[in-house]
Amino acid sequence: MKDRGYYEGFGGAYLPEILIATFDELAEIFQKAKDDPVFWQEYVDIMSTYSCRPTPITFAENLTRHFGGARIYVKREDLNHTGAHKANNVMGQGLLVKRMGKSRVIAETGAGQHGVATATMAARFGFKCTIYMGEVDVRRQRPNVFWMERLGADVITVREGTRILKDAINEAFRDWVTNMDTTHYVLGTACGPHPFPEMVSFLQSIIGKEARRQILEKENRLPARIYACVGGGSNALGIFKAFLDDPVELVGVEAGGKGLDTGKHASRLCSQDASIGVAQGYKTYFLQDNDGQMKETHSVAAGLDYVGVSPILAQFAESGRIRFQAATDREVIDALSLTIRKEGLIPALESAHAFAQAFKEAPAMSKEDIILINQSGRGDKDIFTVADAFADPKWQEFIKEKAEEYHA
Amino acid sequence: MLEAYLKNRLKEKEILLMTHIVLGYPTFDDSFNIIESMVNAGVDLMELQIPFSEPIADGPVILHANQKSLSRETTVQKCMDFAQKVTGAFDIPFLFMSYYNILFKYGVGRFTEAMAQSDIKGAIVPDLPPEEGRDYLDAMEKHNLVPIFIFSPTTPDDRMKYLASFGKGFIYCVARKGVTGVNTDFSNQLKKYLARCRKATDLPLALGFGVKEKKDVDFLKGEADIAVVGSQTIRLVDEEGVGAVGEFIKSLR
Numbered sequence A: 001m002k003d004r005g006y007y008e009g010f011g012g013a014y015l016p017e018i019l020i021a022t023f024d025e026l027a028e029i030f031q032k033a034k035d036d037p038v039f040w041q042e043y044v045d046i047m048s049t050y051s052c053r054p055t056p057i058t059f060a061e062n063l064t065r066h067f068g069g070a071r072i073y074v075k076r077e078d079l080n081h082t083g084a085h086k087a088n089n090v091m092g093q094g095l096l097v098k099r100m101g102k103s104r105v106i107a108e109t110g111a112g113q114h115g116v117a118t119a120t121m122a123a124r125f126g127f128k129c130t131i132y133m134g135e136v137d138v139r140r141q142r143p144n145v146f147w148m149e150r151l152g153a154d155v156i157t158v159r160e161g162t163r164i165l166k167d168a169i170n171e172a173f174r175d176w177v178t179n180m181d182t183t184h185y186v187l188g189t190a191c192g193p194h195p196f197p198e199m200v201s202f203l204q205s206i207i208g209k210e211a212r213r214q215i216l217e218k219e220n221r222l223p224a225r226i227y228a229c230v231g232g233g234s235n236a237l238g239i240f241k242a243f244l245d246d247p248v249e250l251v252g253v254e255a256g257g258k259g260l261d262t263g264k265h266a267s268r269l270c271s272q273d274a275s276i277g278v279a280q281g282y283k284t285y286f287l288q289d290n291d292g293q294m295k296e297t298h299s300v301a302a303g304l305d306y307v308g309v310s311p312i313l314a315q316f317a318e319s320g321r322i323r324f325q326a327a328t329d330r331e332v333i334d335a336l337s338l339t340i341r342k343e344g345l346i347p348a349l350e351s352a353h354a355f356a357q358a359f360k361e362a363p364a365m366s367k368e369d370i371i372l373i374n375q376s377g378r379g380d381k382d383i384f385t386v387a388d389a390f391a392d393p394k395w396q397e398f399i400k401e402k403a404e405e406y407h408a
Numbered sequence B: 001m002l003e004a005y006l007k008n009r010l011k012e013k014e015i016l017l018m019t020h021i022v023l024g025y026p027t028f029d030d031s032f033n034i035i036e037s038m039v040n041a042g043v044d045l046m047e048l049q050i051p052f053s054e055p056i057a058d059g060p061v062i063l064h065a066n067q068k069s070l071s072r073e074t075t076v077q078k079c080m081d082f083a084q085k086v087t088g089a090f091d092i093p094f095l096f097m098s099y100y101n102i103l104f105k106y107g108v109g110r111f112t113e114a115m116a117q118s119d120i121k122g123a124i125v126p127d128l129p130p131e132e133g134r135d136y137l138d139a140m141e142k143h144n145l146v147p148i149f150i151f152s153p154t155t156p157d158d159r160m161k162y163l164a165s166f167g168k169g170f171i172y173c174v175a176r177k178g179v180t181g182v183n184t185d186f187s188n189q190l191k192k193y194l195a196r197c198r199k200a201t202d203l204p205l206a207l208g209f210g211v212k213e214k215k216d217v218d219f220l221k222g223e224a225d226i227a228v229v230g231s232q233t234i235r236l237v238d239e240e241g242v243g244a245v246g247e248f249i250k251s252l253r
């Protein structure tokens, strides 16, 4: 590996020796694909016939009127097959797996969206598939577990550590160091050792390429601000990349959980609780203690509940090119509720973080300004969590009845 | 230094034994007693693992030992203090083993200084290839400490030579793919791999991952210089208690 994937000191490839050859191969295959216009065309073709690309942008007229400030547009990644931007990365990596001649894929998943997308890709391409998912996430994202299993994947419940996304990543690595000859690890976000951050954000850059063209067609000018939620950072980088050289303010929204001063959050780039470290194969800001032990994180959105963040975003946080904010669980539930009622859109809890921040800022902006929110996914998967947050009595009644049916 | 010590010992013994423990597991007192039993049973050198919350190269046995130790409030400072006590009490070389974040957060300069002060001879950092380890290598050199590098069956010949050019003391050869604590097939293929390792370096070769009984150690005689026993003693401590360690180690050679 010649280029080790550094972004102003963040990133790198801190790998155990056993995986070095595998990463050398991956970096080479990716570089070739990146330089090959046929690959991008193949990727766009499959995303337009198997998924719903280009996904539209939707003018949120009612929300715009409600806040009385900037004109609000939404990029509709929820309309991808399997319901989130995760499909972009996964189908792209699937094409690379074919080029490498491997027959099995593994993945970690938090919200379950990336797991479902990977299982779907595996079914489509005829790969064997194993998904690692923390026990806490299995419980909060049960419908996705059901679909992964229907799609033919083995879903392995991870009971180590904090039993969420980072622990699922560790287990996927432990599988990979054993089975790398046949297996590719489809990492779900722009984190991990080089070339993953670059590769995943390259594949996700399709979001911003489309969105830039679409907004110029509709409004004949660029948005003033773009909002995206930040878990590992893939949907954010996906939409931001096309606008890096434009006079557009880019806003990444992290999980504020129960509040930044409670310690119960997953905010790495705008809280005091994170510091630079090296784990899971790369250098970035981690939520860790002074000894370098990773901390427990919290978010209502499983997909944002992660200790690290893309090294590419860490770089832009330092340079100031991207502004980072946090939205609390409460703000997110309120934003979700409002978006559903006003627009009939159902964002995923992860995506609702971007909406929440946009809603805080839109009223103070000029009516001439445009803002663009990346709706990274759809929220039906979150039905259990959202129903709990709303304490919906009819839903609870239904679940009780259903449970009794199974009991009988 | 370490290399000379090992080569001297190899004049008297066909194969040396290195054992691996996780500090603070089950407790620091137990760690001390385990070390004492091991030294008395003739172990030639030891790896002391400073626990980390994300030990990606370790399998279930060592992973759980890491987690349990941390849940009992093991800190890096306690490990440093303990190391000083151990090197003062026992006359074999001790190494630290940990993941890079532990060194990085402590400060690589400060960490190596503390190692030197505690008379720890060197370190094994499995997630730090030399390409990422400039600061570490410089700091180790400055304090006369040995950085141990790792060969694996997937390492090509030219990379083995490259790694050996940074390594000191000995080379740690991982027996197979996978994580620690899983069975290894002691086969002709393993012999061929060790022959490939031997060609790449003049440093002594340690073989680890899956060594658990006399038969495995016997197999390695003449093929490797050091047999590394890790997960198996932890398993033994879990099942039979600290008292069983001495007999087990004696049974290996």
Ligand SMILES: Cc1ncc(COP(=O)(O)O)c(C=O)c1O
Residues within 6 Å of the ligand: A084, A085, A086, A110, A111, A112, A113, A114, A188, A189, A190, A229, A230, A231, A232, A233, A234, A235, A236, A302, A303, A304, A348, A350, A351, A376, A377, A378
């Ligand atoms: C819908 C949705 N949005 C966002 C994320 C966060 O990931 P990233 O920051 O890589 O986009 C997830 C992760 O599971 C997700 O499912």
